[in-house]
Amino acid sequence: MAIKKVWLDETDDECISCGNCEAICPEVFEIPEKMVVKAGVDYSAFEAKIKDAIESCPTNVIKFE
Numbered sequence: 001m002a003i004k005k006v007w008l009d010e011t012d013d014e015c016i017s018c019g020n021c022e023a024i025c026p027e028v029f030e031i032p033e034k035m036v037v038k039a040g041v042d043y044s045a046f047e048a049k050i051k052d053a054i055e056s057c058p059t060n061v062i063k064f065e
């Protein structure tokens, strides 16, 4: 299933601005302070890297659908 939406969910924990997600997939993630998901990106084109970034996030705050 193609990824349609990616977002930061701090319901249970916080982004600690570690840089992992941006290092793995700078096309989608940037960290001016806390992580921001770039808008207007075809997320399905970066599916593997988005999933790698999610696995590398130490606080599990990256969500997708």
Ligand code: SF4
Pocket (backbone or CB within 6 Å): 014, 015, 016, 017, 018, 019, 020, 021, 022, 031, 034, 035, 053, 056, 057, 058, 059, 060, 061, 062
């Ligand atoms: S990997 Fe997770 S904790 Fe690290 S900057 Fe990205 S969203 Fe924040």
